[in-house]
Amino acid sequence: MKETQFQIQPLYIVPVNPHILTILQQILTGGKQQNTVIRAICESSRLQQSNLWQIPVPEDFFNETFGQLFEYLALKRNLIPLGLYRLPNAMDNTKAYTFTNPPKDTRLTHRDKVFVLAHEIPNDLLTDNFKTDDEDVIKIPKPIQKIIDKPGIKSIFDDKKIDSSHRKTYQNQIKPKTELQQQLETGKSKANLDLENLNSASATYLILEQVNKQIGKIQDEMDQLKENIDKQNDEILQKVKTALRQELATLTQYEN
Structure with a gap:
């Protein structure tokens, strides 16, 4: 300039x-x-x-700001975010709308999509759920995931995460503990651990039970289908035999 x-x-x-x-x-x-x-x-x-793409908001940025997402996509993924596409009930909206150039402190939700500029999008950014760290992600099959998402089961698997800044503030407020308090808390933590293990085992049992029920239903349907096919085969065979008999009878009449 x-x-x-x-x-x-x-x-x-x-x-x-x-x-x-x-x-x-x-x-x-x-x-x-x-x-x-x-x-x-x-x-x-x-x-x-066109170099304009629409991708889901990554799970790690739910309830985070657009500024944080912009920094991550621009610096680490070489994408340029332009705006948001908000689905109904993302905030207090009843209809979907496009939010261009949102302020950096705009809160993101799981009902948001992001408009980005890029030559091409990596496959992991096109899925609905992806991580921004290097941790291994265990992929759960869709039928089992549907069972886990049911009320009563999902609550067992929900991780209660605490923001790092809140955790740090909480730790700074902790006062020195007496030996008796430490012993009591140690016993309590062991009990909590046993309870968590019990909950995990119960949840695993519920999942396996639901899967077994689904397998049983599929097996019953396959048996019913096989029975219907056998029945139809018998009917077809009887019709063929009847047609052959009629044809032979007709030929015999002509010869006589």
């Missing part, structure tokens, strides 16, 4: 690309243009298709 003096007032000169609107239109909408001039501009800029 160049500064010059013009009538004692500073004058700023900014270089402008006359084709910037055409280039932005091609980035956002893509597609082939009918106008030869526009097509020439796009070809010279190597803009052959």
Whole structure:
């Protein structure tokens, strides 16, 4: 940006690309243009298709801010977030709408999608649930996941996470404990651990029981299907035999 003096007032000169609107239109909408001039501009800029994508908000950023998500996508994933697509009941809205250029302190929900610019999107960003750390993720089959999501079972598997800043503040407020308190808390923690193990075992049993029931239903349906097929085969065989008998009887009559 160049500064010059013009009538004692500073004058700023900014270089402008006359084709910037055409280039932005091609980035956002893509597609082939009918106008030869526009097509020439796009070809010279190597803009052959739309670079606008829509991805789910990663699970790690639920209830976090748009600014935090922007920093993660821009610096670590080479994506440029432009705005949000909010589904009904994301906040207090009853209809879906597009939220362009949201403030950095905008809170994100699981009902939000993100508009981003990129040449291509990694596969892990196209799924509804993905992690931003390097921890191994255990993938649960969809039938079992449906069982886990049922009320009463899901509550057992829900992890109660505490924000790191809240945890740090809480730890700073802890007072020194007496030996008796430590012994009592140690016994309590062991009891809690045993209870958690019991809950996990109970949840595993419930899942296996539900899976066994589903397998039993499928087996019953397969047996019923096999029985119907055998019955239809018998009916077809009887009809063929009857037709052959009738045909033979007809031929015998002609010979006589």
